[in-house]
Amino acid sequence: MPPYDPSAFPPFAVTVDLVVLTVRRHSLCALAVRRGEPPFQGRWALPGGFVRADEDLAGAAARELAEETGLHAHDPADPNAPYGAHLEQLATYGDPKRDPRMRVVSVAHLVLAPDLPAPRAGGDAHSARWAPVESFLDQEPTSAPEEEAPAPLAFDHAQILEDGVERARSKIEYSSLATAFCPQEFTVGELRRVYEAVWGVALDPRNFHRKVTGTPGFLVPTGGTTTRQGGRPAQLFRAGGATLLNPPMLRPEA
Amino acid sequence: MPPYDPSAFPPFAVTVDLVVLTVRRHSLCALAVRRGEPPFQGRWALPGGFVRADEDLAGAAARELAEETGLHAHDPADPNAPYGAHLEQLATYGDPKRDPRMRVVSVAHLVLAPDLPAPRAGGDAHSARWAPVESFLDQEPTSAPEEEAPAPLAFDHAQILEDGVERARSKIEYSSLATAFCPQEFTVGELRRVYEAVWGVALDPRNFHRKVTGTPGFLVPTGGTTTRQGGRPAQLFRAGGATLLNPPMLRPEA
DNA sequence: GCAAAAGTGTTATAGGTACACCCATGA
DNA sequence: TCATGGGTGTACCTATAACACTTTTGC
The missing domain is CATH 1.10.10.10 (Winged helix-like DNA-binding domain superfamily/Winged helix DNA-binding domain)
Incomplete structure (x- = not known):
């Protein structure tokens, strides 16, 4: 690694994205928020945001989780901590073209939560929703179009969600x-x-x-x-x- | 996510670090390189380097692997590709203080390789070595000091190596x-x-x-x-x- | 022949699947 | 009384652990 020389490496934006899963009415559901700005304005996306200069990745994920849902994450290092949702790092997505605006590397996290009161996102109930994971993943028109199936998720979020669901499915085994x-x-x-x-x-x-x-x-x-x-x-x-x-x-x- | 505004998010450096494992003489060994510059000058570290502006994360890891070892990674998407080492993403490490120079997020990758000819690193044989993973991880002086045990790995690389070893140990099960x-x-x-x-x-x-x-x-x-x-x-x-x-x-x- | 590593057979036991059956409540 | 979900017993089967035994080479 070369000595400190800011011109020696390209600058990246780093975000955290959240795959928040819960079980509602016998079905595995994920949390999605509606985007207010371009790109993908009006489309559904996973909740997330930029990592701040002074916080670590898990901290950024916990902060975003609290901001979007009111949930606080359980800290596994402190078994006496109050009850909270499970949060773990999932994987990192860094394709150069995944965000059309700039180079963004997203560290996805997986959250497992009990069935919740209605989601909130900045107080606007219309901008956050729970929906069955299949409604985001089965995007081929295999059967009759359901009103449950919105447009595909923004960015590479369908892939991230699929990876999160597969992680959850395998991890509850062992x-x-x-x-x-x-x-x-x-x-x-x-x-x-x-x-x-x-x-x-x-x-x-x-x-x-x-x-x-x-x-x-x-x-x-x-x-x-x-x-x-x-x-x-x-x-x-x-x-x-x-x-x-x-x-x-x-x-x-x- | 706010619209494109470069002042709205802090810039990060993004690196890939490699946990390269092999089995030599009945023991699980990892590849380490000696650092030529501060910080941690002269200490052993995992191989790695900055992600370039136009490459994705797996591509950066494969490039670093080739540069440091001459190995090329097997692409699982192409089963007809020539024989190559297994490469997969491991986890991402982003503590704000993990690098004293600046904010660096490292996407660690795991490489599993067959026993190799001698490692090379920029042609300098003294700057790269295989050593049993315990020599990097058992840093408490439990028994007699062995010549095999160098100083602790630089940065948080001991943690990264430990995570990689645990991933390999569990993944060969299933x-x-x-x-x-x-x-x-x-x-x-x-x-x-x-x-x-x-x-x-x-x-x-x-x-x-x-x-x-x-x-x-x-x-x-x-x-x-x-x-x-x-x-x-x-x-x-x-x-x-x-x-x-x-x-x-x-x-x-x- | 002897050592060394490869490979097969056999037995005991743990854990899983399938399903018959009983239990305790609300309506 | 009946429907509903909770919970136990048991027979059958598969996979594993332990280990006796045979096979094929080099020396």
């Missing part, structure tokens, strides 16, 4: 991350519906129950029960300390 | 990436020694043989045999087309 989609206390059935929504499959409720309650460190019973799903009261659980599941959850094959 | 450490044709025993070196464990040769030859798409026999390891001649294999292994290889627990 980690306890699926609990990040649940409220603090949840039932085994609610957790199962998270897996079913993220993977897009049906799971056997009986084997699922045995498996998650038998995996050490995954779930700890709170002692309470709930009947909010109807039927027999279900035990309530919190996420246990384990982050890596052994044995892992197995995603059914195609 | 993908066929371990073959990237082998020459084009290799024996089951050679592949087993790769797993043993990367994981730092001993594996049962008999069960290993059954498992890798029984996993569809992992290995294809070339028909040839070799006796270069001594003992009974062993069949030679090439990497099969499969990238995801099903069932996965299981890393023995602690």
Whole structure:
């Protein structure tokens, strides 16, 4: 690396973009915001913004998350921190032509959040929405046009979203991350519906129950029960300390 | 995102750093280069350099790899491309203070290569070396000081190397990436020694043989045999087309 | 013959799938 | 009483771990 010489390297803008996922009404949904300025004015895009001069990448992502949703991110380094959404770095996108204005490198982050109150974005409810991830990804006119399918996402955001969804799908296999989609206390059935929504499959409720309650460190019973799903009261659980599941959850094959 | 206004965002330098791993003499080794200029002059660091104005991130990583080692990266999008090292994006490091000179965001990449002829770096053999990854990571004086243990790596490169090693260790579990450490044709025993070196464990040769030859798409026999390891001649294999292994290889627990 | 590495067979056991069956609540 | 979801028991099957044993070379 050469000594400090500002003319020796080209200047870049660095942004963070957020893939914010949640499970609503049995379906995996992503947060999108409507762009107010060109390029791609009026199109949907992932939330994000410039990294400031004095903040690190995770900090910028957490700040953008709070500004766009009111969520605050959980800091895994501090287990006593208040409850918060899971945030992790996803990947970095730096094609020279990805932004027509200038050279922008975007460090994408993945956020997993429980089902939320309505999103807010600068107070304008029309400029932020949750939508099923397929509505952003299935852009070929395979079936009847649905009103759910907006124009393709701006920039390379469809690719970023697809990478984030795939990360989430694979990571809930071998980690306890699926609990990040649940409220603090949840039932085994609610957790199962998270897996079913993220993977897009049906799971056997009986084997699922045995498996998650038998995996050490995954779930700890709170002692309470709930009947909010109807039927027999279900035990309530919190996420246990384990982050890596052994044995892992197995995603059914195609 | 605000409209184009160069004063609205701080300028960053963007670099790529490379975690280049190989297996030599039954041990997982990383490539390091000696820094010629401050900061950290004379210390070992990961190879890397600035991203140019017109190249994308993977292209910059492939260029640096060729410049520092003579290796060229395999393009997974073109299976007919000539044999080459595996290259993938690892993670991005952007702490505001990670480089004392200026704000630098580094997009780290992971390279897996077969055992190589001696490294070269600008023709100066003294400025590049392979060393076991533990010699860079075990920086506490746990045992007798070895000549193998140089000063800690410059910048945050010890963290980057550790992340790269962990990525390699986990990825050979469920993908066929371990073959990237082998020459084009290799024996089951050679592949087993790769797993043993990367994981730092001993594996049962008999069960290993059954498992890798029984996993569809992992290995294809070339028909040839070799006796270069001594003992009974062993069949030679090439990497099969499969990238995801099903069932996965299981890393023995602690 | 002997050492060394390759490769096969066999057995015990853990974990998964499928599904019959019972439990506790609200309507 | 019935519908709904929660939860347990059990039989079958697949994959793995452990290890005895045979094969084919070099020396």
